[in-house]
Each structure stands twice: as C-alpha cells, then as structure tokens.
Amino acid sequence: MGDDLQSRRAVFASVGVGGLALTLAACGGDTETAQPAATGSSAPEPAASGSGAPAGGGLAKTADIPVGGGTVLKDQKIVVTQPTEGEFKAFSAVCTHKGCAVGSVADGVIVCPCHGSKFAIADGSVTDGPAQQPLPEQQIKVEGDQITLA
Incomplete structure (x- = not known):
C-alpha cells in the first residue's frame, strides 16, 4: 500500500x-511591445460580424462617435474621435508607451489604463505621460453616415 x-x-x-x-x-x-507604426502601415482587419460595427467593412457610424469624444474599437485596434462636430479622426488604439490597448475616451483625451498615458483626440499627441510618442494616425474616410478605413 x-x-x-x-x-x-x-x-x-x-x-x-x-x-x-x-x-x-x-x-x-x-508580450507585444509598442512599436510606433508609420502612417498608412498595415491596416487593422475589418470588423468581424456581430462586433457592433456597421456592415460592409465600416468602422463605425458617425452618430456613434460623440462630439468632443470618441470610441475605442477594440477588435480593430483603432480609436475614432470627433474633436469638433463633423471632424472625424482615427488613431491606433495601441499605447506607444508599453503597447497596452487604450481603454476609453473622456474629457477630450484618449486614456490608456495601464500607466495613465493620455492622448489628444484631435491629433493623438501626448497630453500626459509616461508615453512620449503620439498615437499613430489611421487614415479613414467618411461617406454619408459611415466611417471606414481609407
């Protein structure tokens, strides 16, 4: 036994x-680390069905992006903002500090929850570190009420 x-x-x-x-x-x-992407580099995959993005490969509808704010599209790793009414911008949702995904848009800034970096919704520039590089801009186009990658 x-x-x-x-x-x-x-x-x-x-x-x-x-x-x-x-x-x-x-x-x-x-273990992804932040590697600032050149503007126009490899575009994120289109939204998978059921992700809440509009059909046809669109990122979002214009009505879904608040003026003075924005929306983080986690699946596409993009954050779309509307700094002023009718002006839409898009940036990588990967923080340039340590590669974390940004988590929210509030009070005119894109916020990374990992270490507290903040980026301007108008141009992706750093407004509060520890990040030192801006979020890379993503090229988008707005047609009617649809926002898509350019």
Missing part, C-alpha cells in the same frame, strides 16, 4: 507540474 500511495503522489505531482506549465503558458501574457 505504501508503493500505491507513492505512485499516486508521483502521478499527482507530474499532473500538477504539467497543469501548472499549461496554466502558465496560457497566462503567459501578450
């Missing part, structure tokens, strides 16, 4: 270590 107990302990120990390794691998985290 002593050998049986040791065998079971060995099995549980190996499963425990294997399970821990799988857990650690699954939680290994995204």
